Amino acid sequence: MAMRNGDVSFWFADMGGLPAPRPPLDGDRQVDVCIIGAGFTGLWTAYYLKVAEPALSIAVVEKDFAGFGASGRNGGWCSGEFGWSRERYRDRAGVIAMESQLRATVEEVIRVAEAEGIAADIRRTELLTFACNPAQLSRLHSALAEARAWQVPRERFALIDAGAARARIRIAGAEGALVTRGVARVQPAKLVRGLAAAVERRGVVIHEQTAVTAIAPGCVTTDRGRITAGRIVIATEGFTARLPGRRRDLLPLNSALVVTEPLSNALWEEIGWRQHELLADNAHAYCYAQRTAGNRIAMGGRGVPYRFGSALDHRGKTQAATIADLRAILHRLLPQTKGLRLDHAWCGVLGVPRDWCAAVAFDPQSGIGRAGGYVGLGVSTTNLAGRTLAELLLDRRTERTGLPWVDHDTRLWEPEPLRWLGVMGMYRLYRRADRREARAGITRTSRLAALADRLTGH
C-alpha cells in the first residue's frame, strides 16, 4: 500500500474518510452569536454558551468542514500543560491559578465526551518526556525545578532514571524521563466531530463550506451571505493570518506527523509502551508521539516550520523532506521500528503570537472576541479558552474570566521578509544546538538555543 500524504489527516482515514460536508450558509441571517471556525476553540465556545443560555441563537461559520484545521490533524495529546513563559503574564498568583485550571481541563474534556457520548479513543495516561543526552537531562531537571517554584503540585511530575524510563518505553539512548501525570491520549478528529454533533444537537447551526471574507462589529461577511450578530468570535487560530487585517496577529507554524502501520504484538512486547503514554523527546526541535487505539505509532515534529508570507499547506500535504526527517527521528528513538511501513503523512498549522503566549479576549464595545496562540497545546487549552469566552460573552465574572491570559496583549509579528528570516533562523539554530548537544561530553544546553529564542522572542 502506498503511503498517503495529506487528505487532511490520518485521523479522518481512520474514521472511514473525509466527512460529507454540512450545507453552506444560504443567504443572510441574524443570530445572537456568530463564531468563525469550527475547530475546538469555536465548538467549545458554542458548547458552553448553549449550556449556559440554551435560548441563544448561534451560527458557526466554517470554510471547509468541522475539524478541517489543526483540531482534526494534531497529535492527540490532551495534556493540560502550561506551555508558555510564566513570567510574561506578569501575575504570579494568576499564573498559578491558570495552570491549575488548565490541568483540570483534561478531566473536563473527558467528562463532556462521556456526557455527550463522544467516542474518541480517550485514554487517561502519563506523558513521558525522554532525555537522550546529558544536556536534555539537565533541561528536564530545570523544568521540574521551575514547576516546583510555581507551586505545581508535587504529584504532577516525577523524574525517572534511565533504567525506569527504558522499562516503560525502550527508547534508544534514554538517559531519563520526566513523567507528567493526569494527561490523556485522544483521537482528535473523533473528538472534534463528536463535539460538532453535540453542539448541533443543542441547536447550534454549523455552516460548512462557507468562508468568512470580512469581519466588522455586528457583521460577518462570507462568500455565501452576511451574518448579523451582536457578538462575534474569531476562532481561526493558525489560519488567522489569512483574514483581512489580521496578517500579523498569529504566525502559522507548521507541524507534521507520520503514522506507521499497526505493530505486531511481538513488536509491542519489544518496545513496551504498555500504558499508551504520550511520548516526547526533549530536543529543541522536539518530537511528539502517541500509540494509537489501533496500535500504530503516530509521531510528529516541526518539518518545514514556516512558509513565506504565512502561506498554508494544501489539505495537509507535507514535503518529502519532512517525511524523511520524521522517519529518521522515529528510527533513531525506536530502532525496533525500522522495518515498518509508514501509512500516512500530513501536516497542519498552529497559531503563534509574537510573545509565544496564548490569549483569550473579548471587547464588549465592538462585541468581537478571539482566542488562540496556544503554540501547539490546543487540545486541552481550547476547552478553557471556549469556556472562558462563553463567560466573557455572557458578561459573567468567574474564576476563569480574571485569569492573566484574558485580554493579554502582544505586539504584531514583523512584516516579511523579517518574519520568515526570524522563524527559519530560529529553527536552523535549534537543529544546530541539538546536534551539538548530542556530542559526547556536552552536559549543558547549547548557547545557540538561547540565541534562537532571542531571535523570535520565544
Ligand SMILES: Cc1cc2nc3c(=O)[nH]c(=O)nc-3n(C[C@H](O)[C@H](O)[C@H](O)COP(=O)(O)OP(=O)(O)OC[C@H]3O[C@@H](n4cnc5c(N)ncnc54)[C@H](O)[C@@H]3O)c2cc1C
Ligand atoms: C500537526 C499538529 C499537531 C498538534 N499536536 C497537538 C497535540 O498533540 N496536543 C495539543 O494540545 N495541541 C496540538 N496541536 C495544536 C492544536 O491542534 C491547536 O492549537 C488547536 O486544534 C486549535 O484549535 P482551533 O479551533 O483554535 O483552530 P483550528 O482547529 O485550526 O480551527 C480553525 C478553523 O477555522 C477555519 N477557518 C479558517 N479560516 C476561515 C475563514 N476565513 N472562514 C471560515 N472558517 C475559517 C478552518 O477551516 C478551521 O477549521 C497541534 C497542531 C498541529 C497543526
